[in-house]
Amino acid sequence: MHINNPKFNNMKKSFRQMKTTNLKFFTVLLGTAFLMFSCDNNDDPAPVDEEEVITTMNVTLTATGATTVSLASQDLDGDGPDAPVVTVSGSLAPNTTYAGSIELLNETETPAEDITAEVAEEDSEHQFFFDVSGALTETAYSDEDGDGNPLGLSFALTTGDAGSGTIQITLRHEPKKPNDGTLADAGGETDIAQSFSVTVE
Amino acid sequence: MRFLYVIVLTILFGNYLAGQDCTSILLGEVVDFHDNTPLENATVLVSGKKLTATTDSAGKFSFKSLCDGILELEISHPECKSQFVTLTIEGDTYHKISLEHHLEELDEVKVVGDKSKNTTSNQEEGLSLKDVEQNSGKSLGDALRRITGVSSLNTGANIVKPVIQGLNGSRVLVLNNNVRMQDMEWGQEHAPNIDINSNQNISVIKGAGALEYGGDAIGGVIVLDPLPIARVDSLFGKTQLNLSSNGRGGSITTTLIKSYDSGLYVKVQGTLKRLGDLEAPNYLLTNTGIKENSFSLNFGKRDFLQGWEAYYSFFDSNIGILRASHIGNIDDLITAINSQQPGIINPFSRDIIRPNQEVTHHLAKFNYYRRFKGFGKLDLQYDFQNNSRFEYDVRVGDDANKPSLDLSLSTxxxxxILKLDSNEKFEGKFGALARYQDNFANPDTGVRRLIPDYDKYDFGFFGIGEYQLRSDIKIDAGVRYDFTRIDAKKFYRTSRWEERNYDNDFGNLIVEDLGTQLLVNPVFDYHNVAAMAGLQYDLKNDHYLRFNYAFAQRAPNPSELFSDGLHHSAARIELGDLRIKSEVSSKVSASLERNASNWGFTIAPYINSIKDFILLEPSGVEFTIRGAFPVWSYRQADAQLLGVDVSTYSNWSRHFRSDHQLSWVRGTDTSSDTALINIPATNINNSITYSNEKWNNVTISLESQYVFEQQRFPSNISVFSPQQQEEVILAINTPPEAYHVLAIDIDTRFSLRKNDDLGVGLRVTNLLNSAYRDYLNRQRYFVDDLGRNISIRLIYAY
Known part of the structure; x- marks a missing residue:
């Protein structure tokens, strides 16, 4: 079919002009277009290595003449939807001072990685904070870092009369040291914040 | 220059022509380039002779008793650019001359006051150059708030996301020199990566009616174009210095333009901005400084028949995020909300510490156009963008200098676009688009990816037409189709995958099972249609009526689909949903306007019904060994936005003018008949301006802004506080009280070497240093908004 519309002919003429003057440009443009739709990277992304993950905290409370009690918090999916599994093995004896020790694990790896040693090594960059209420009366630090500031991997917990109580254990990374013992003053990054409900009887 | 050329021709040919046998007739016809219609009243002048003629109603003219030989004609028309034509007379000669009738299309005519609009029936409003200069040291979002119906969603004072008639984010397109910005607009704390000083011709189209720019602009389109460059031989420039007391810094921006008579031009522009910690009335806002550098280069040749432009722009910013807003877990958030005081206040500093975000945006485009006589114009464009974003949290040990988020987005x-404009009454535009986008999330952060790696493909087609139905009625209509495919590779925690019940619906997407996590490959296709129709009715006596209906669909963005993880700087877990589908908006808007010199008004009501509206809101709490975190989830609901924008002005006398604006919007989740989150509160702006040309063009304005308390908001959530060992109400949605702030602006012009070449301005915002918080500022939980700021601007044009 031959179109003899003057408008169309004009357009054809203009196209022809355009072709000669801009052939190079169009080649480049088409080349780019080809490149951009043909570069297909089928490589699978690498999983992210999450660093310094702490999944588990085991707290052992011992006192002479009393049953050893362990408090545990295990959160295998980190920031995932599953809440940490918190277990308390038994009840504490009243008016007793327990010696407490803390163990930290990364159980996403097999065998589980012991983070306790790492914290002990970088003791000046870490500190545990203890907050008690109810039938738990006080806590005290039983260890200190290289600078003589409290650390908290070992501590003492004193119970009061029978009843129920809570202990909140917080681990801060790079807190201000020394601090006034409050979380607000210490700052830093929270690695662990877990509270345990216990019974004293 | 041109004049000289005429003289030379006259000298060369004048004598030669005189001695000939002169009986030839030249019959000429002058027509419009676009549609070949005859142009009446064009003046035709024969160079070197005192011969002139005027075209008749058929566009014809004639000269008798001409000598054979070469002749130069100058043809001019009141609405056209003058044109010179050299032709040879050999006996009786006929010559047809096409004149460019649409001067505005050459972008050479600057219409002052009444800006030309990008659309016909849409609600559209622009910023004046003066508005842009006033906000030169601020962000785009700050400047746009001057437009009725435009507000902003802020993260502090430096991250300002424009909100158009209640909608933000991916629903608002930003067109930077005709390139749609691809800069991760999905995040609430991601502001447009644009320097307001680079393209200063700025307007906002409210709603999805501008189909040419995209079919998914359910909120609207922000169009930033360069100011027109005249086709003359010249070198000129402008430098503006802004100094602010609040933040103790400022910015400097310079534009230099070299243009040629031939249509060639080169424009270079750059901005540097440095601000230290900002201040609220009662305390310093630690770590709210900003460092921003931007640079752009345009060069090209703009001729009537064809032209091209190459554009490159670079934008780099390092923005501090309020230190006190970096919280550990939900107890910290409860403490922050209850204390009403920031937890951390350090002495003033210009250093940006953690948390902060560093964003770099490269944009390059090449554009070519050609006009076809009696047909239209073809526009071809290729553009490339790269957006890289690093978000740094307060991290410790070896990770202290590692970003928590490291994304690189290339597009x-x-x-x-083919524009048909040969018909006086009808103008059509047809276009096609192909886009490829690649997002790379760097795993070296040591933090699980919030947004996964993905490839995205878009193809779109549109056709829009505008028809002059009657001398007073113009109608427009259009339709657009967009195809989007998103192909992502994402790791899910197995527990999350199961909690979301994806194992039932998307089990076939799993590529690899790594035990505790799964690698999945979602490939989703979206077919979206948009359509619009509207009219503009000239009611005479400066009154106009516009009516527009726009139907639009928007595919979910990667954040809405894939977000999954703890956003440390916000201490919240954000969850997307693979099941999210396109949202569908139907918007009816109308406006009645009066634009007269003495007074005018605009009343613009609208109703936007959105089916499957995608929203992000707090939905609960998740517990981890590090404490409890609020969860913000994306969900879909049917929604309705009902609103009205009203503005009016009055020139009381030659010196006094007042302006008044009101915007009101009500957002409802119609599925549950509850209020939508993050809907701007009603606000009223009033200003009174005194101006006097005799006193160095001085203008003094007093501006008042009253923002009501948002009464409609979703209910707060109840959370278990481990610290308090009980359920408490987390007042995460409660809006702050109403507030009123005043500002004053003084602007003067001085003439040093040229007329009005030096501008000096003073602006004081929050004049009374009032303490207030804004509902649409994400840092309202932690601190008051900005206190008084005194800023000075110096503008020198050369």
Missing amino acids: HTLSA
């Missing part, structure tokens, strides 16, 4: 776009 290539090819587009072609």
